[in-house]
Amino acid sequence: MTDTQAAAPKGPRRSLSGIKSTGTPHLGNYLGMIRPAIALQESHEAFYFVADYHALTTERDPVRMRRATHEITATFLACGLDPSHAAFFRQSDVPEVTELTWLLSCVITMGELERAHAFKARKAEGTEGTALHGLFAYPVLMAADIIIYDSHVVPVGKDQVQHVEMARDMAKRFNHIFGDTFVLPEALVREEVMTIPGIDGRKMSKSYDNGIEIFLPKKQLKKRLMQIVTDSTPLEDPKDPDTCNVVSLYKYFATPEQVAEMEAAYRQGGYGYGHAKLALLEALDGHLAPMRDRYEALMADPDTLEDVLRAGAAKARATAREVLGRAREKVGYPRHPFSLA
Numbered sequence: 001m002t003d004t005q006a007a008a009p010k011g012p013r014r015s016l017s018g019i020k021s022t023g024t025p026h027l028g029n030y031l032g033m034i035r036p037a038i039a040l041q042e043s044h045e046a047f048y049f050v051a052d053y054h055a056l057t058t059e060r061d062p063v064r065m066r067r068a069t070h071e072i073t074a075t076f077l078a079c080g081l082d083p084s085h086a087a088f089f090r091q092s093d094v095p096e097v098t099e100l101t102w103l104l105s106c107v108i109t110m111g112e113l114e115r116a117h118a119f120k121a122r123k124a125e126g127t128e129g130t131a132l133h134g135l136f137a138y139p140v141l142m143a144a145d146i147i148i149y150d151s152h153v154v155p156v157g158k159d160q161v162q163h164v165e166m167a168r169d170m171a172k173r174f175n176h177i178f179g180d181t182f183v184l185p186e187a188l189v190r191e192e193v194m195t196i197p198g199i200d201g202r203k204m205s206k207s208y209d210n211g212i213e214i215f216l217p218k219k220q221l222k223k224r225l226m227q228i229v230t231d232s233t234p235l236e237d238p239k240d241p242d243t244c245n246v247v248s249l250y251k252y253f254a255t256p257e258q259v260a261e262m263e264a265a266y267r268q269g270g271y272g273y274g275h276a277k278l279a280l281l282e283a284l285d286g287h288l289a290p291m292r293d294r295y296e297a298l299m300a301d302p303d304t305l306e307d308v309l310r311a312g313a314a315k316a317r318a319t320a321r322e323v324l325g326r327a328r329e330k331v332g333y334p335r336h337p338f339s340l341a
């Protein structure tokens, strides 16, 4: 028995991931998390959710919170998530996760949490005193998210690997203190989509405001692509495809032949960044247009989105209650609170 199987009932391997409801998802989310996560629904029991508890550390506008939740749900469905197969739900529909957060808070130290990237950055800035407790405790809630579904694999972008490792450490620590209880999860990162550049060349991120939204209408998509930062090499001159943000993005959506063609045109000269951006627009639009139609139809149909979220929550919550009950017993509480038993 490998340690990943400790205490958990046998069954299909479970894949779990979450995405925060802060703003509209962008191509970095799509390539880094959404697409690989959806691909796993074929081989795994998939549990994916909108991390609306986590979003509350920065999002204080309830209208935007609700809108982002629907946008993310519609995005997953448009990109091929099959709700009859996978569970898609809101984090806040499974409040058991906050209870598990507390149990885990009692096995992880302040010192360990201080080393988490987000808090460490605040310390480096000297502003940790005004950091919210929610930011400090972010990795504990995320660990609870993962652990409460007996998750085996967690498809995430590179920036979340540290958090998944902390989750594994917390599961291990709990198992060590109280006896085998939790599955030990593992991050799954797609090496080929490690760092997707935003329009300014830095990593595409909501916090840099450099993202390209997945389902922008074509006209707006074109406008956004025209904002991608390039150098000022004149049109006639040869250019370096290896350092160009347009080429980097093109590689994710064009065929290898199309990429080779663009690279050759760069090296030859007489091919401008404007040309390259239009080629990128066509490649992106070809890839996204069919999904964009589905997305728009879903966004116009909030009842269907809510039905999916409700069914997902019912499925997720049943598992969460079971795993939390296991943990409650281990620490000496009744398996379920009397009021619910």
Ligand code: TRP
Residues within 6 Å of the ligand: 016, 017, 018, 019, 020, 051, 054, 141, 142, 145, 146, 154, 156, 160, 163
């Ligand atoms: N922290 C993740 C992000 O910012 C979102 C998230 C919350 C998550 N809980 C999770 C991802 C559990 C994977 C597993 O992108």
